Amino acid sequence: MSVEYDLVIIGGGSAGLVAASAGAQLKARVALVEKHLLGGDCLFYGCVPSKSMIHAAQIAYDVKTASDFGIHTSAPQIDFAKALSHVQQVVGMIQEYDSTERFESLGVDVIYGQGQFLDSRTFEVNGRRLSARAFLISTGSHPAMPPVEGLQEAGFLTNVQVFSMKARPASLAVIGAGPIGCELGQSFSRLGSEVTLIASRDTIMHREEPEAASVVQKQFEWEGIRVLTNSRAQKVQVIDGKKHLYVGDQVVVADEILVATGRTPNVGSLNLEAAGVECGKTGIKVDEKLRTTNKRIYAAGDVIGGYQFTHVAGYEAAVAMQNALIFPTKKADYRVIPWATFTNPELARVGLTEQQARDRYGDDVYILKHEFAEVDRALAEAAGYGFAKFITRSNGEILGAHIVGPHAGELIHEVVLAMSHKMKIDTLKSFIHIYPTLSEINSKAALQLTKQKYAKNEFLQTVLRKFFNFRRSIA
Numbered sequence: 074m075s076v077e078y079d080l081v082i083i084g085g086g087s088a089g090l091v092a093a094s095a096g097a098q099l100k101a102r103v104a105l106v107e108k109h110l111l112g113g114d115c116l117f118y119g120c121v122p123s124k125s126m127i128h129a130a131q132i133a134y135d136v137k138t139a140s141d142f143g144i145h146t147s148a149p150q151i152d153f154a155k156a157l158s159h160v161q162q163v164v165g166m167i168q169e170y171d172s173t174e175r176f177e178s179l180g181v182d183v184i185y186g187q188g189q190f191l192d193s194r195t196f197e198v199n200g201r202r203l204s205a206r207a208f209l210i211s212t213g214s215h216p217a218m219p220p221v222e223g224l225q226e227a228g229f230l231t232n233v234q235v236f237s238m239k240a241r242p243a244s245l246a247v248i249g250a251g252p253i254g255c256e257l258g259q260s261f262s263r264l265g266s267e268v269t270l271i272a273s274r275d276t277i278m279h280r281e282e283p284e285a286a287s288v289v290q291k292q293f294e295w296e297g298i299r300v301l302t303n304s305r306a307q308k309v310q311v312i313d314g315k316k317h318l319y320v321g322d323q324v325v326v327a328d329e330i331l332v333a334t335g336r337t338p339n340v341g342s343l344n345l346e347a348a349g350v351e352c353g354k355t356g357i358k359v360d361e362k363l364r365t366t367n368k369r370i371y372a373a374g375d376v377i378g379g380y381q382f383t384h385v386a387g388y389e390a391a392v393a394m395q396n397a398l399i400f401p402t403k404k405a406d407y408r409v410i411p412w413a414t415f416t417n418p419e420l421a422r423v424g425l426t427e428q429q430a431r432d433r434y435g436d437d438v439y440i441l442k443h444e445f446a447e448v449d450r451a452l453a454e455a456a457g458y459g460f461a462k463f464i465t466r467s468n469g470e471i472l473g474a475h476i477v478g479p480h481a482g483e484l485i486h487e488v489v490l491a492m493s494h495k496m497k498i499d500t501l502k503s504f505i506h507i508y509p510t511l512s513e514i515n516s517k518a519a520l521q522l523t524k525q526k527y528a529k530n531e532f533l534q535t536v537l538r539k540f541f542n543f544r545r546s547i548a
């Protein structure tokens with residue numbers, strides 16, 4: 074039986090676009106089904122608008138703190154609509170690169186519509202039946218809704234609405250202190266909203282190294298963000314036009330509520346049962362080659378749960394696309410997955426936390442830490458807070474790295490490179506870093522292993538002492 078396509082991709086976001094462009098360039102016949110616009114959450118409601126808003130908010134903060142450097146201005150007048158028009162401008166610029174025309178020019182059949190599987194080999198969209206040797210599901214995720222009584226009736230915002238708001242809310246309650254709540258909470262605060270951040274655990278960003286997350290939390294509190302830890306929103310009531318959010322025994326009164334409590338996979342309309350594709354609560358079930366329970370159907374990106382980042386979606390799409398089009402031999406390798414949360418200070422991570430490393434390697438764990446307060450460039454830029462913390466074994470194997478401070482999301486890549494190529498921590502101090510740069514923190518932290526091991530090695534210290542005594546005695 075012949076089929077129309079080599080690969081039909083459902084969902085044209087971070088994962089789907091990588092697979093479509095690479096597949097078409099390999100000369101496979103590829104169709105891409107998208108229900109909205111090419112680009113996905115990352116472009117319209119995620120990474121791109123949030124980072125653009127963070128930039129506008131950083132400028133507001135810099136103006137507000139300019140007098141610390143002897144530059145006196147009046148308090149910034151914030152035109153919220155204009156700040157968000159910068160956000161939409163950036164989205165527009167990047168959208169051009171993700172245009173239908175570009176993908177069609179690569180040879181991809183772009184089909185707009187929301188379809189469903191009819192059986193294990195056929196997907197129907199707009200009444201058209203698409204048959205293929207393989208399918209890739211890359212439909213992403215949407216905001217998960219917490220069980221908060223009265224929330225639907227009171228009304229709320231998610232990452233889908235915030236970037237097209239026309240007016241700044243005077244006050245904002247943010248439910249959830251993960252990366253979305255933290256990045257957007259700080260941005261709204263810097264753009265003039267009074268923000269309360271509701272964190273379910275004892276620190277914000279609970280997946281991060283606790284001492285790194287606490288540096289960000291201190292900065293939030295110093296900037297005037299109210300952080301409620303170990304707290305869960307339970308109920309909302311609208312009283313006199315204001316939203317009253319009941320959080321334990323406290324009541325947070327706000328004009329708007331932003332919900333940022335995790336993600337749910339977009340699978341509802343796909344009729345996965347007809348195709349024999351199993352889906353759990355966090356996403357579609359896949360094996361290490363990213364095949365679903367139907368071996369002809371692959372899945373990648375947020376829809377499979379796991380690491381929900383654009384760079385991971387792109388990586389998974391490349392793995393799935395190769396397996397679907399060539400031979401199904403490639404396994405997804407999650408050994409070295411970096412990420413960063415773009416708060417100010419930024420927090421970047423790769424590999425294990427200290428606790429995870431100790432649970433796995435017991436006493437064979439070294440903690441190498443260097444503060445930005447001891448990095449000259451950070452001091453020059455008034456950013457001498459935070460640290461780099463590397464976790465290694467005594468043989469120098471790098472188990473994890475956590476950087477909290479200026480440009481952490483850029484600085485972490487030296488460690489990522491070393492870990493990816495199984496290089497030891499010594500590699501980071503084996504080459505000359507430019508002075509004065511923030512990157513010096515990497516070589517300085519790496520040097521700690523040598524220093525710590527030397528401090529423990531009394532035999533070597535005695536030998537060296539005797540050696541120099543001898544040299545002086547015969548000089």
Ligand SMILES: Cc1cc2nc3c(=O)[nH]c(=O)nc-3n(C[C@H](O)[C@H](O)[C@H](O)COP(=O)(O)OP(=O)(O)OC[C@H]3O[C@@H](n4cnc5c(N)ncnc54)[C@H](O)[C@@H]3O)c2cc1C
Nearest residue numbers: 084086087088108113114119120212213374375381382383
């Ligand atoms: C506020 C926010 C900030 C973020 N910031 C970052 C960041 O800084 N860095 C980072 O790495 N990640 C970030 N992320 C995460 C990142 O956006 C996602 O991990 C990434 O978009 C996942 O890509 P994807 O291809 O799986 O899904 P998406 O990019 O969302 O693409 C899914 C596509 O499928 C389409 N679709 C859905 N259902 C159907 C259907 N039934 N039929 C056809 N098409 C369908 C959708 O319209 C969409 O175009 C952020 C997320 C949010 C919400």
Ligand SMILES: NC(=O)c1ccc[n+]([C@@H]2O[C@H](COP(=O)([O-])OP(=O)(O)OC[C@H]3O[C@@H](n4cnc5c(N)ncnc54)[C@H](O)[C@@H]3O)[C@@H](O)[C@H]2O)c1
Nearest residue numbers: 219249250251252253254273305306333334335381413414
């Ligand atoms: N810079 C980045 O790379 C970036 C930025 C934003 C989002 N993202 C991606 O998007 C994903 C989703 O982000 P997120 O922040 O929505 O989710 P998250 O799962 O990381 O954090 C949500 C938090 O909300 C808490 N929560 C749940 N119900 C609650 C309640 N009733 N009251 C208070 N807290 C409650 C959860 O315990 C959790 O700590 C992330 O996992 C990440 O992969 C990445």
